[in-house]
Amino acid sequence: MLTILGFAMIATFLVLIMLKKMSPIAALVLIPALFCVFVGKGAKLGDYVIDGVTGLAPTAAMLMFAIVYFGVMIDVGLFDPIVRGILRFCKADPLRIVVGTAVLAAIVSLDGDGSTTFMITVSAMYPLYKRLKMSLVVMTGVAAMANGVMNTLPWGGPTARAATALKVDASDIFVPMIPALATGLLFVLVLSYVLGRRERTRLGVLTLDEVLVEEQETVLVGAGAGTGTQAGGGAGAGTDAAPEEPEDDGFQGLDPHRATLRPRLYWFNALLTVTLLTAMIMEWLPIPVLFLLGAALALTVNFPHMPDQKARIAAHAENVLNVSGMVFAAAVFTGVLQGTGMVDHMADWLVNNIPDGMGPHMALVTGVLSIPLTYFMSNDGFYFGILPVLAEAGQAHGVSSLEIARASIVGQPLHMSSPLVPAVYVLVGMAKVEFGDHTRFVVKWAALTSLVVLGAAALFGII
Incomplete structure (x- = not known):
């Protein structure tokens, strides 16, 4: 259930801001608060938000x-x-x-x-x-x-982070x-x-x-x-x-x-x-x-x-307020994702659904997974929570940790436009661009760039 709610929360957020039905700040605050109640942990919302704000302050x-x-x-x-x-x-x-x-x-x-x-x-x-x-x-x-x-x-x-985790x-x-x-x-x-x-x-x-x-x-x-x-x-x-x-x-x-x-x-x-x-x-x-x-x-x-x-x-002052407001609003989103355990369940579901036949190709699997996972979660969450699991699965099939680590960084071109990255709010805020417009434009090109890096790494025999 937490897995479904986690994906539903992220999808709801992206759809609403891309369709401009809500402002990013409102969506970052209200949607996770609502889903926190759905999960049955509304009483702990305050703790999750404070933890998120403390981390991003x-x-x-x-x-x-x-x-x-x-x-x-x-x-x-x-x-x-x-x-x-x-x-x-x-x-x-x-x-x-x-x-x-x-x-x-x-x-x-x-x-x-x-x-x-x-x-x-x-x-x-x-x-x-x-x-x-x-x-x-x-x-x-x-x-x-x-x-x-x-x-x-x-x-x-x-x-x-990849080097430290592995x-x-x-x-x-x-x-x-x-x-x-x-x-x-x-x-x-x-x-x-x-x-x-x-x-x-x-x-x-x-x-x-x-x-x-x-x-x-x-x-x-x-x-x-x-x-x-x-x-x-x-x-x-x-x-x-x-x-x-x-x-x-x-x-x-x-x-x-x-x-x-x-x-x-x-x-x-x-x-x-x-x-x-x-x-x-x-x-x-x-x-x-x-x-x-x-x-x-x-x-x-x-x-x-x-x-x-x-x-x-x-x-x-306008730029300062817009950007700092976005960061603190994003703290609500990340706090609920991590505090409720949704992000962990989402990651486990993805890892557990990797077919056994893909074991010898875990480096490529890691590269592909890094594209959406580093977009939907923080780098800390991916590299310290998910990457060790992927590396362990790869080692069981003879794939070295170094190959897994190299593949794990190919998703960064898309990650930099994630709603969980504070820097992107500096970019759109100073450029006076709607976050939804930026997302609608960049996601397809950034994902393609990540795939190009992954394809080049495979072609050159790096992974």
Whole structure:
């Protein structure tokens, strides 16, 4: 019964948000609460929720202050040269911009943190998509898939979990998988090319001069609305008017006259960001603490006056509330899934229904199962709860634990868009994309990417 209710709860959630019958936050809270009552454990709902919130509280804190930090970096112009450089390289060509999104997300993913990857990628690319009226779900989908492939790095999480669960070396898992993972990343780039061609066909290609003229016209219209046509007064008023009606809720793109720019502090901000990312990779302090300190320092140095600090916090409050709200709502979903035992029964049912004849092919079975299982449950649940069972079944048929471990990481391109991954809410929140729209677009392509990685691993004899 718990198995059926578990699958029913997940299916109900996905259907409702994809059909936009409920908001993701409401669905993440109300649906598991209802199913908790169906299971007969409604009296323990409070305990399950508190356990879930306790586990995700550090993540929520990290996301809150990380959004403030990167929001301030956008405001002061840290990413403006990157945006302009990409624009000049892409020549306002949607095809190049989509491919550039995949490349940028893959490169930034080297830090091993999905939330940071999405913040930087969206910060740099969002203005381009908005100015050219490109599809934002293409941006979120491509970024999520590129990050999902790169998330298999030994310091990214899944590989380390697999190594710990099966007591093998992480490098023995990752290094042999490099050809298969490279094939998966190449597939994401090819897919980006195809999606970019669609966008180019739909929108056409503007010249760089046309885009820059549109930017200048936007600035001049905003300035002229409050100052008339006086040349001298228009420039000054344009600078003052920008923060009053910031376009796109803080994403002011290439506007070179916004009042929040701090060109004299550019290198300080760049050094602060590099130091912050280095400290995160080297694990000098917990990530939530690093972003808390970084946000406080960035606000204090760039906006020393209290009214300016309050204005910057207010400008990014919507993103902070959306993302942190999603994380705490997801805590209800995960808390009920784990607390009621539904996730354990679902996993046992899947494992027990593997045909005996598939025993010698347990590595391939593990790879296939990793695609849906890492989408419907957390990485911790899969790697520490399910993977050891799969490995034991494989060993009984002569399949090594290393092969099982390698196969277990192929589902990560889809996992990064799971409703149980806090980072995906950063992605859709900053990109102002409905989670249901993102899910509807990305699931088929991400699942195909995972299958490509699995097929390449089998073709190369890795598993």
